[in-house]
Amino acid sequence: MLSIKNLHAKIEDNQILNGLNLEVKPGEVHAIMGPNGSGKSTLASVLAGREEFEVTEGTVEYQGKDLLDLAPEERAREGVFLAFQYPVEIPGVSTINFMKTAVNQVREARGQQPLDAVSFLGLMKEKMKLVEIDQSLLNRSLNEGFSGGEKKRNEIFQMAMLEPKLAILDETDSGLDIDALRIVANGVNKLRDKNKGIIVVTHYQRLLEYIVPDFVHVLYKGKIVKSGTKELALELEAKGYDWIKDEVAVV
């Protein structure tokens, strides 16, 4: 469903991605790991369409379409979801209101009728249960004064609401204690299905104990330098990233 070929991207004058290749098929969970500054978050941002990043070379095909040709909101409507590393606060706008606007705009773009208040509430209740989130949190201003865990849980709630085909989780584990991590990971696992591709971007192996990936890729200097299965993550955890750097240096 997603095919990234030779992707190069930069921000201002800094070249960050240097020929990245990645194939994601429906139902697969891919973990992208790597040391700080390797380009993990850049990859997530480029896929979501953040405009500060300029793609200088390469292609990204998503469900037969040129993803790079689509505006950020069009990508979202086509089913690309990014769980933000730092979810943004919007004062005075409740998560409920925010999601109602989002869900209905996505539906409209797909030629569906907007949900009325009752159906929306029904959908919300169902998804709330899935990610163990309390309605009082959803009534509050979006992410304002939320704890780290609440913010990330809210991201997964939004993912559940929008039912994406490709979900990118950008450092979803950062800033979470172990209980929050478990809840968030459980939410993601419940949303795993054979039609959905998931990319988990993370620095640590910890998250992958809960969200078990089908593939693990190591990103270094803007390229995937090593790919494997979940065992690779364990190896990285045990040995750190230095041996990868050495290995790359030798090549």
Next chain:
Amino acid sequence: MSKDNQLLEELTSKEYEHGWTSNIEMESAPKGLNEDIVRFISAKKNEPEWLLEWRLKAYRQWAKMVDPKWPNVTYPEINYQDVIYYAAPKQKVKPKSLEEVDPELLKTFEKLGISLTEQKRLTGIAVDAVLDSVSVATTFKEKLGELGIIFCSFSEAVQEHPELIKKYLGSVVPMNDNYFAALNSAVFSDGSFCYIPKDVRCPMELSTYFRINAANTGQFERTLIVADEGSYVSYLEGCTAPQRDENQLHAAVVEIYAMKGAQVKYSTVQNWYPGDKEGKGGIYNFVTKRALCAGDHSKVSWTQVETGSAITWKYPSCILKGDHSSGEFYSVAVTNNYQQADTGTKMIHIGKHTKSRIVSKGISAGHSQNSYRGQVHIMKRAEGARNFSQCDSLLMGDKCGAHTFPYIDVENNSAKVEHEATTSKIGEDQIFYCLQRGIDEESAVALIVNGYAKEVLNQLPMEFAVEAQKLLALTLEGSVG
């Protein structure tokens, strides 16, 4: 031009939707202002001698005054002799009922979404519709009359209730209060009058709808609300004007007199024509609004959503004279393109344990300038007075300006005064977050701005709040930078 700027330019060029004119036969005074014009207006309205004298006195005071230079706005010198001070739709006889009103007039208001035909109104709002200089129709008069509530045009009140007008006219805003109030006192043409008797809670929202139609004409309406002891009323005011290349002058006066235990809630959605995107045309909105909380435990609350006008100069204020009286001011002022707004409030604490609350949310976009100017004055006697002020500014793009001028004078040591102020920009992060959820840029801005202004919008009556939200979105669509 960056993509953002381009988008900003494209989207802020949203056209003003009430910019049409109606073809109604008008009767007007010749251009210019002198004592004869004042006499002409007074004669047209068949006014008693005392009122003519009052107007003439105001005119003479005005002639000696100069217009204020302290607001943070700039505009070319206004030639007051080039303005028409009276214009009225021509009607052979004064209409006795709605059936006799010129259908073209009714159509004008229908087009604005204001049905004057009572049976067609779904919501229980009584409307006094003012076109240029005169009140066209007032709805629900009989029903209100049963409760002893007087709600009619100002001219009618002068004829029917002269004792009330004589007593309260100028009691809150003296004729020589300021340049524009003096001008209004000399030439005011019509407006609304409202009296709520003792212990009556007005069962419906009362509303005045102002429409400027004629060209080169100033609009000078006057609203007087008298709330007797223990009464309650919620009052709404809306306004629009045609799109014209020249600037038009609007200098209104609103006076609210609240007696012991009375409560008045006054809400405005101001949508006068703001001028085009190059800053040509638009209304000069120079308005004096003031409430006197004369009685103990009285309360007046101003809520305003200001989206229109080329220049806004307006400070709805409360004089808190009665002990335990309270005043509130909730404001959202939006400026876009070349609009300029200098708006805020004055809270004058005279009585003991008086309270005031100010929440001002400025939003500037385009090349506009948006200033909050407010005064909190705690007088010597005002034992235990309290004030809380919050002034927030939101900037969109990098060509606009936001300014805050708070003045605080405290003469009593027991007073508690709090002031908070913030300035923020709509973040690209916020917009991107919305986009990533499938929300388009226009809706994203609307969502963020409405969230920002929520505390004020929540003060508006339901129907008005919905309209105000749409208006905010319309005024600002996509103006992100």
